[in-house]
Amino acid sequence: MSEATLSSSSYLQSLLNGQARPAASTQVWLNQLRSSAVETVSELTVPTTRDEEWRFTDISLLTKVSLQPALVSNNLTAADIKPFLIKEATTRLVFVDGVYAPNLSTAAKKEIVVSNLYSELAKNSAVLQQHLGSHAEIKGNAFTALNTAFLHDAALIMLPRNATLKAPVHLLFIASQKEVVSYPRTLVLADNGCEATIVEDYVSLQDEAYFTNAVSEFVLADNARLHHIRVQREGAKAFHIANCSAILSRSSNYQSVNVAMGARISRYNLNIRMAEGAECSADGLALIKNRQLADTHTFIDHAQAHGISRQLHKCIVGGAAHAVFNGKIMVRHGSQKTDSQQSNHTLLLTDKAHVDTKPQLEIFADDVKCTHGATIGQLDNEEVFYLQSRGLSETLARNMLTYAFGAEIIERINVNSLKHSLEQTVLEQTSTQL
């Protein structure tokens, strides 16, 4: 980190004081949650590459961007957001620069709640108090603490027992102004046996620098099943730091697909804690070029026995881009019969592209099945040759194989229109890289 930047603790203070903090809520617990977060921020500093968790991700660039408070009103219209809409999604919550935009959203407020937090706060105070902020750890995490300090509104999804949502819910976070910081927040409470697909989507309407600092909490009760699709397609100069905690109760099932293709520097921390018999998948694709940095940190915590986890994380790195993957699998004492598989594959498209990867297994139970694997390299020349021998040009052969490499993740997205549009993006990006 350069000496010229602000000292790391005063930088956090400047963010903390850089915009008005939310007015006191009628809910005492929420005020307490925020003030303890403010306190935590004061004790922390911006992480540097000397911190093991940030060893390969230098965010000093972020501290050099001057960030202003967002203008409160930004009158986007339906036409502005049209390109981002997902046609299958019948419910949609739109946040513009972190602020809920009811005119662009289609909420649901009956048994199934798909709404902004603020309007549900009084009605569901007890359950919200129980979960909001209790799964996203602020201790030692400056960015989650900052987000929590500014917690005012959030995307809220509450699924009652055995509810099945056939259509996906679209959470759309739009950046419309430059040099602002926004604090998107999501809380999903899935009661016993319910099923849903949730798309968490970060997009931008402009190309200048800004900072998205997002926090999501997913709480799955027994037997609940959630698909969580996360698409990060921020602007090219954006900074995106996000923390997601998924808490899986007994026999619940959490399938997550995370696609990172935007932002100058992005960091996604996904923590999954699994109770007995829970099942999860945590798949990811980082598709980056130019001088982008995409860092994915996942932590799959087999806290109890009989859990099954699967992870396939891929990186396609072009230009002088830098991919980071740190995947930790923890199998705690007594978590017998855990079955965990992790693989991480990286494709380096250019001679300036690079990757740092650190898959980790920490195992404290003896009757478990755990494997992990990582490969880094170029396309397999044998495969390229095979396609050439069938009449394809070398360029086409390489594009096809690169596309196929990324498409393996995209195919796991269970929302067709989104899947197709992302496939198109992968296709475009891979064919311009070569």
Add this chain to the structure above:
Amino acid sequence: MIYPNSKTILEVRNLCASVSGTPILKNMNFTVKSGEVHAIMGPNGSGKSTFSKVLAGHSDYEITGGTVLFEGKDLLELAPEERARAGLFLAFQYPIEIPGVGNSQFLRLTYNTVQSHRGNEELDPLEFDDFVRDKMKLLEMREDFLDRSVNAGFSGGEKKRNEILQMALLEPRLAILDETDSGLDIDALRIVSKGVNHLANKDNAIVLVTHYQRLLDYIVPDFVHVMEAGRIIKSGGKELAVELETRGYDWVSDEYKAASRVAA
């Protein structure tokens, strides 16, 4: 085959066993004489597999009553390896994979251990190689089979053949084949059965534990027993198996219940 004046190999009397406090075997009675082939049949959960593991001495099961005599000796007193050395062989339903341990090394160790306990000569690696290759022909096994790790990456059929190969090497007095037919295609079933039939003689005995009658077309039993709820509820000849195949198990169960009521 039933021979006159044959010796009793196994005598199970009122055997009761439980796993973590749940009774699985309830007053099991079962006698096997040399030369005989027995089939124990029954629906899933009737206690068939438990019975074979209890005889082999698996530590998951607690013996809560009854006696088992093996060639006149108290079998329950013996550690699992002592039972094996005494001539009791279990072909596992799910043979265990042991990565890194070479099959030939494993087979020679088990062969020599058992031979030395019987006061016989051990074989050196070269002698053993000839010996085992001879036995492998019987089971139509590929040459490279010896170089692989024990059961690791074996197909279901290969694992079962490996079990019968071990039976051929150890020459047990009593072989218990636990669901040896499950998961086998018809060719593998034919090969495995041929091996078992080849090994059966008037001095040893075979107990087939199976769910299906199919195996019994290839290895013909002298006696067929039906197990339910941890005990044998009906015994008969090989025709009983055919009847079970066509009529299912329910009628046996009903008959048994009726008989029990009368007895009560």
Add this chain to the structure above:
Amino acid sequence: MSAALQNIINQPYKHGFVSDIESDVAAKGLDESTIRMISAKRNEPEWLLDFRLQSYAAWLKMTEPTWQNAHHPKIDFQAISYYSAPKQKPKLKSMDEVDPELLRTFEKLGVPLHERMAMAGVAVDVIFDSVSVATTYKEKLAEVGVIFCSFSEAVKDHPELVKKYLGTVIPTSDNYYAALNSAVFTDGSFCFIPKGVKCPMDLSTYFRINTEESGQFERTLIVAEEGASVSYLEGCTAPAFSSNQLHAAVVELVALDNADIKYSTVQNWYAGDENGVGGVYNFVTKRGLAQGVNSRISWTQVETGSAITWKYPSVVLLGDNAVGEFYSVALTNHYQQADTGTKMIHIGKNTRSTIVSKGISAGKSNNSYRGLVKIAPSASGARNYSQCDSMLIGQESGAHTFPYINVRNNTAKVEHEASTSKIGEDQMFYFAQRGIDAEAAVSMIINGFCKDVFQQLPLEFAVEATNLLSFKLEGSVG
């Protein structure tokens, strides 16, 4: 876990005796005068004293590392004696003049020092506490130009060689314990294989800690010139004390063009008792510089001892086509902690590295593999293959893998695989059902698990390693 399995893994340490040998032990504590004292006792030249003092100055500015997956009470560096040597006549003309108690000690350890009864074809240098007490076959090796002697002798007889290579692979300020070693090291082994010479026999050093309060800081330097090759073996044991002894060694290897160094270790320092009391802290820095084209450096280690082991025998692959290898078995039991692995730093073109690590954890122990594979932008065509397997015995032990992979060249190919298995009741029952008792079964499973590593050991060592693991894992069964 069954009682049988329990018995098998909980065997006493048989090298835990203390030899009654009169020793010259320096007062505890460390400051500049301690370093001057060590240097003076060894009649060292000025440049070496300077090397030590510079290292000491660097060390004072450093802090103890904390990133390892191992925990211990803070070490009081002032409570350690930095010099201990058996009292003996100043110059030994032959083995017959060695203290008979010392000879008996090593015979008890299975390392006979009389050449007539020595292991055939292996030259041995013996380090007792901090000092080399005997080197066998020296003259015979000298005939082909191989220098094999204690580090002290090398400083005296071959100062230009020592000066040229000392600290070139591991700079004095490389890390906390390497800096400490560079300041206070006392003795060790020196091997020099001149151009074109294939060393006619395996070279071996046997390390023994005997004094309770002394640290052991030995220094090993092996240089293989162009086209030379050598196989070097290292063994270590220590008595069972209830306190912890610090062992902070530094080993540097240099391989020039087409040279080949194979370094094998069987580490069996005292591991502490079943409650985790006592045992050696084994904080060792080992690194090889594969400097020349087509050079090859291969580390093989069998780590069974020490309360805590931190070591990462590494290879810097500088020469084009250089090869680095790391084969490791680490066995931990009771409260032992091992955090070990390797670093493969690819700089030259078409450099290749192979990592095979097998960790076995029993009792309440923790066993971590930590490795770094780094492909520099210059390392076109570099290849790495890593395989890290863990085996757990019992429900209270832990296995961890931390592979760091940094790739800066897109023509490189890096593959990493890891798995975890266990010795389960089901496997044991399967063996038992075939007449094989628990001891033989465990030994067979463990040896099968470690086969890929044992194959890399020289024959004499392979036997020792197998026995050692069997010894640690065998015992009377119920």
